[in-house]
Amino acid sequence: MRENTLGFLLILPSLFFIIFVAIYPLSYNIFLSFCEYNPMRSSEVKFIGLQNYIWALGESVVTYSLYITIVFTIGSVFLESVIGLLIAFALSKIDIDNKFGIVRSILASIFILPWAIPTVSAAVSWRLIYHPVFGILNALLGKQIMWLSDSSFALLSIIVADAWKTMPFFLFIFLAGIESIPTEHFEAAKIDGASDWHDFRYIILPQILPLIFVALSMRAIDAFTKIFDMVYMLTGGGPGVSTKVFPILIYDYSLHFFKFGNAACLAIISISISLAYGIFLLRRGLKK
Amino acid sequence: MSEPKKVDRRNFLYIGLGAVTLIAIGAAAYIAMNPPVVTQTSVVTSTVSTTVPTTSVITTTRPGAPVVRVLHVAGPEAEHIRACQTDFEKATGLTLSLEIAPRDVVDERMYRELVEGLGAYDVVMGWAGMMYATLMATEGYIPIDNFMSSKELEPFYAKNNYTWNGHVVGIPQYHNWNMLFYRKDLLESPKEREAFKAKYGRELSVPKTFKELYEVAEFFHRPPDMYGYLITGVEWSWFCDDVYFMHGMSTNVGDKQGNLTLNTPEMIKAWKYMLDMTKFSPPGWESMTFFDGDNLFLQGKLFMYNNWFYIWNDLRSKMPDKAAMAPPPGDVKPGADLSGWIAVIPKNAPSPENGAKFIKWLGSYDYQKRHVLEVGNMPSRSDVFDDPDVKAKVAGLDMFKAVLPHAEVVWCTWVPELRSGKYEAFFKVVKGEMTVEQSLKWLQETKFAGRRAIEAKR
Numbered sequence: 001m002r003e004n005t006l007g008f009l010l011i012l013p014s015l016f017f018i019i020f021v022a023i024y025p026l027s028y029n030i031f032l033s034f035c036e037y038n039p040m041r042s043s044e045v046k047f048i049g050l051q052n053y054i055w056a057l058g059e060s061v062v063t064y065s066l067y068i069t070i071v072f073t074i075g076s077v078f079l080e081s082v083i084g085l086l087i088a089f090a091l092s093k094i095d096i097d098n099k100f101g102i103v104r105s106i107l108a109s110i111f112i113l114p115w116a117i118p119t120v121s122a123a124v125s126w127r128l129i130y131h132p133v134f135g136i137l138n139a140l141l142g143k144q145i146m147w148l149s150d151s152s153f154a155l156l157s158i159i160v161a162d163a164w165k166t167m168p169f170f171l172f173i174f175l176a177g178i179e180s181i182p183t184e185h186f187e188a189a190k191i192d193g194a195s196d197w198h199d200f201r202y203i204i205l206p207q208i209l210p211l212i213f214v215a216l217s218m219r220a221i222d223a224f225t226k227i228f229d230m231v232y233m234l235t236g237g238g239p240g241v242s243t244k245v246f247p248i249l250i251y252d253y254s255l256h257f258f259k260f261g262n263a264a265c266l267a268i269i270s271i272s273i274s275l276a277y278g279i280f281l282l283r284r285g286l287k288k
Numbered sequence: 289m290s291e292p293k294k295v296d297r298r299n300f301l302y303i304g305l306g307a308v309t310l311i312a313i314g315a316a317a318y319i320a321m322n323p324p325v326v327t328q329t330s331v332v333t334s335t336v337s338t339t340v341p342t343t344s345v346i347t348t349t350r351p352g353a354p355v356v357r358v359l360h361v362a363g364p365e366a367e368h369i370r371a372c373q374t375d376f377e378k379a380t381g382l383t384l385s386l387e388i389a390p391r392d393v394v395d396e397r398m399y400r401e402l403v404e405g406l407g408a409y410d411v412v413m414g415w416a417g418m419m420y421a422t423l424m425a426t427e428g429y430i431p432i433d434n435f436m437s438s439k440e441l442e443p444f445y446a447k448n449n450y451t452w453n454g455h456v457v458g459i460p461q462y463h464n465w466n467m468l469f470y471r472k473d474l475l476e477s478p479k480e481r482e483a484f485k486a487k488y489g490r491e492l493s494v495p496k497t498f499k500e501l502y503e504v505a506e507f508f509h510r511p512p513d514m515y516g517y518l519i520t521g522v523e524w525s526w527f528c529d530d531v532y533f534m535h536g537m538s539t540n541v542g543d544k545q546g547n548l549t550l551n552t553p554e555m556i557k558a559w560k561y562m563l564d565m566t567k568f569s570p571p572g573w574e575s576m577t578f579f580d581g582d583n584l585f586l587q588g589k590l591f592m593y594n595n596w597f598y599i600w601n602d603l604r605s606k607m608p609d610k611a612a613m614a615p616p617p618g619d620v621k622p623g624a625d626l627s628g629w630i631a632v633i634p635k636n637a638p639s640p641e642n643g644a645k646f647i648k649w650l651g652s653y654d655y656q657k658r659h660v661l662e663v664g665n666m667p668s669r670s671d672v673f674d675d676p677d678v679k680a681k682v683a684g685l686d687m688f689k690a691v692l693p694h695a696e697v698v699w700c701t702w703v704p705e706l707r708s709g710k711y712e713a714f715f716k717v718v719k720g721e722m723t724v725e726q727s728l729k730w731l732q733e734t735k736f737a738g739r740r741a742i743e744a745k746r
Contacts, residue, residue, distance in 0.1 A: 006298060009305065039403045040426060040702065041745055060735075061712060132572040149521065149574035151719060239521055239574035240715025255396050257705040258403070 032264035040258045052265035061241055061249065062266065066273075069246040072159055073223040079163035081216060084170025087111060089200055091171075092178040108175075115168035123233030126161040130234075148235050151242035158243055162230050166219065173215045177208035217281035221274040246270050353383045356642040358631075359401070360386060361394040361414040364598070365461055365629055368663050372655065380645045389414065395704070402428030407636035410643035413461060417449070417627030418531065418698045418707075424452035425701035427745050429632040431455035435644035436651075443669035444651065449697045450630055458632035459651040462665035465616075465624040465695040466532055467687075469585060469603060470494065470592035472612035474508060483507075494614040495592075498536060498561040501617045505568040508591035516568030518581045518593040525577035527707045530714070531625045532594050533558040535696055536618025541706060542699040542741020549741070550710075551732035557619070559724045563717060574718075585611070596627070597688070601664045604683060613684050615691045626695035628668060666692070700741045709735050 033053070036046045056062045091111075094104040114122065129135050130147035138144055147157040185203050194202070228247040231237065237244035237252075244252075250270065254263035360366035366388045369376075373384050387409070389397050394414035400406040403426050415423045423429075433441060433456045441447060441456055450457045474480055475492060484492035488503050495501040505516030519529050534540065539554035549555070566573060570584065582599050584590040586606060594616055603611035615622040631650055633643040649655060656667040660678050666688055672678055673689060682688075700706050713727040713735070722730065 006301070009302070040399075040422070041743055043403075144571060146572050146574070149572040151574075151715075235575065236522060238523060238711075238715075240719065241712050242715075242719075252704075252708060255399075256708070257702070258399060259705070 029264045029267055032260055033268045035261045037260040038258060039260070048261070052261050053269075055262065056265055056269060061244065064241060065244050065246050065249045068155060068243065069224060069227070072155060072162075072227060072245060073220055075159040076162045076166070076223050077216060077219050079159065080167045080219065081170045081212070083163065084167045085174050087167075088171050088174035088178055089204065091175055093196070111171055112168050114165050117165075119165060119229040120233055122165050123161065123230050127234060130157055149239055151239050154235050154239065154243045158231055158234055161234065162223070162227065165230065169219060170215055173211060174208060177211040178204055181207050213281050213284060217278040220281065221278045224274040224277070225270055353381065354639065354642055355383045355385050356411065356639065356646045357385045357409045358387065358646060359394075359397055359409045359412045359414060360388050361629065362388050362390050364663055365665070368659060369461075371662075372658065376646070376649055379649055382642055382645060384646070398423070401634040401636075402426040402632075405634070405636040407634070407638060409634060410637040410639050411631050411646050412634055413629045413631040416629060417625060418527070418703055420450050420630065420697050421699055421701050421742065422703045423630070423632065424450065424457050425742070425744055427452075428635050429457060430635055430637070430640050432458050432633065432644065432647055435641075436648065440648075443671050445670040446626060446668065446695075449626060458630045459647050460628035460630045460668040461650055462656070462659050462663070463626060463628040463668050464596050464598065464665045465626050465691065466528070466594050467597045467600070467691065468494070468592060468594055468614045468616050469599065470612055470614065471508075471610055473610045474591065475612075495617045497617055497619050498533070502561070502564055505565060505591065509568040511570070514589055514591055515570040515584070516591050517565050518576065518584065518590055519562060519566045519569050519573055520576045520578055520581065521574030522577045523707065523711045526711055526714070528578065528625065529562060529594065530710060531698060532616055532623040533562045534623070535625055535694075536616065536620065536623025538618070538620035540696070540699045546740050546742030548732060548736060548739055550736070551728045555728055556724055559714065559717070559728065563724065566718070598664060600684065613687065615687060621694045622691050624691050624695035626697050628665070701743050706736070
């Protein structure tokens with residue numbers, strides 16, 4: 001009994017922290033999503049039922065923003081995971097115990113750099129790379145493509161920049177997963193004449209599949225709800241609304257327009273979608 | 289004999305936890321009741337009374353002196369107040385605590401003061417002319433005419449733009465507006481003039497109307513060496529261009545009755561002109577701001593553009609034989625947008641009287657004159673225009689004075705949302721999804737259906 005009391009007292013500070021920092025704001029946000037609260041016009045918080053949600057479904061910028069955020073999430077997560085997996089596989093082939101082991105360590109240190117660089121710094125660098133006149137990309141291609149100004153290319157440019165930034169997340173998770181596979185499997189496969197592709201297709205992939213689903217679901221939620229800084233620095237959501245991802249739209253409605261009811265509604269929609277998406281992936285992964 | 293009582297170490301743990309919690313609560317309460325006084329030693333560079341800039345280290349802490357807390361937005365105007373800090377403190381006996389916020393976050397800070405009533409500042413000044421109506425509608429301030437008589441307010445020539453419900457809201461630190469900057473060396477070249485006349489059947493001259501602006505931009509559009517004009521595409525900068533064309537058609541987003549007037553023949557014309565001018569803008573204009581315009585003009589890659597006249601002194605010094613300034617063009621009148629950071633006292637200001645002293649100093653003849661001479665903006669009071677030093681040293685003063693009566697503000701109390709909507713609608717036209725007429729109709733009748741330009745606080 002005394003130990004239970006002590007345990008409870010010791011977790012009390014963390015509990016207060018979670019209540020005040022997470023649970024209370026979330027609950028208030030849910031409440032606010034059913035209200036009209038525009039403090040620039042009135043300090044009254046007026047309950048309006050589902051009107052904000054009806055507005056969101058009918059507002060073209062909201063539906064378009066949802067669409068491009070989903071496109072961004074799928075594109076970026078797919079690109080990061082594929083590239084991360086391929087590089088992890090390649091790195092796993094370098095034997096850490098022989099003379100090339102140092103090469104693997106150096107490569108691993110290089111590959112983690114994008115993850116370590118602050119997103120704002122990375123975005124500024126990518127702006128220079130994408131510059132239509134002075135950018136290295138156009139210089140290499142010998143063309144003048146408006147990577148960030150042309151609405152046909154802007155979202156793709158952001159996907160590439162974000163995939164570069166976050167690829168190490170998948171790389172090191174997959175590398176750890178591959179290295180946890182018993183070496184006897186590979187030795188047995190080698191005896192049977194299996195190639196690298198066979199190793200990848202029949203040994204590695206099935207064994208790290210649950211890991212892939214967990215990583216995909218985590219990253220999908222992250223990409224959908226937290227993509228802000230890269231987009232803000234590269235395009236600000238423009239040109240027009242062609243890269244106005246959902247977090248930026250929520251930011252506009254809350255801290256530019258001060259329409260907190262609308263912003264809360266958009267935030268709840270975002271949380272619901274990413275939660276549903278993440279749970280779906282996790283359940284599929286666990287079943288498999 | 290009873291056994292000695294065992295010492296229960298858990299009791300010490302409970303006592304310790306309780307003590308730490310009490311100390312933490314006590315410290316937090318003490319800090320909340322006694323906010324620290326900022327001790328500031330600032331390096332001040334003064335260029336007023338000496339021909340050579342001098343730098344001095346001045347300790348500005350005055351133990352016991354009342355403090356005036358001012359929020360300003362990053363830029364040369366805020367730096368100028370910092371440079372004048374010792375003068376202010378000598379004149380008023382107050383200590384100035386100046387907080388300079390980046391432009392991206394100043395909206396939130398202003399909101400917290402004027403709407404939430406945070407009560408952290410005695411004076412806030414982070415919103416420009418486009419936001420005057422938005423600011424006034426918050427009604428979260430103490431009008432300055434509570435502290436200044438009508439005689440003291442008389443010299444402020446543009447006060448109609450910052451008067452709400454019969455009260456003058458605050459005092460602008462300065463005023464500025466946009467002017468047209470162009471390459472006079474090319475405009476005055478006999479070879480160019482001859483070619484222009486042959487093509488357009490009239491003399492080449494500084495454009496006064498939008499049709500003339502189009503023709504001159506088209507004539508000097510010679511990519512990739514030179515572009516005829518610049519329409520900027522980043523939202524906040526794009527809105528400046530939008531407003532120039534709007535004012536040039538003598539229209540506004542709202543009428544005097546407060547109705548929203550987005551879908552008018554004048555607004556349609558303004559957008560058509562603006563859309564036409566994008567043809568002469570450099571590639572990538574969609575992600576440019578007027579700061580990019582400054583760089584392009586200085587590099588000799590831009591023939592002309594519209595911008596705030598902060599750039600005039602720079603252009604004059606770096607391109608004395610090439611750069612010139614003219615009134616902004618407009619079909620009805622010069623399309624000039626009035627601006628200038630305005631200082632207001634929030635309702636919950638810790639010391640409104642100190643805030644009023646600061647604002648009175650800001651609006652004083654001496655400070656206004658100093659601002660004109662050192663920063664290059666125009667004064668917010670009319671008598672400074674007649675100062676002999678100002679007349680002698682400000683290049684283009686007559687031109688500024690000629691444009692001033694035409695400068696106006698955006699008449700809407702929810703400018704950030706309006707700006708975002710207009711930007712969205714304009715780019716629907718740029719992408720070919722809608723025509724100008726369809727886009728403005730959609731804006732007025734669908735996106736902002738039922739809204740008024742002036743939505744006062746309930």
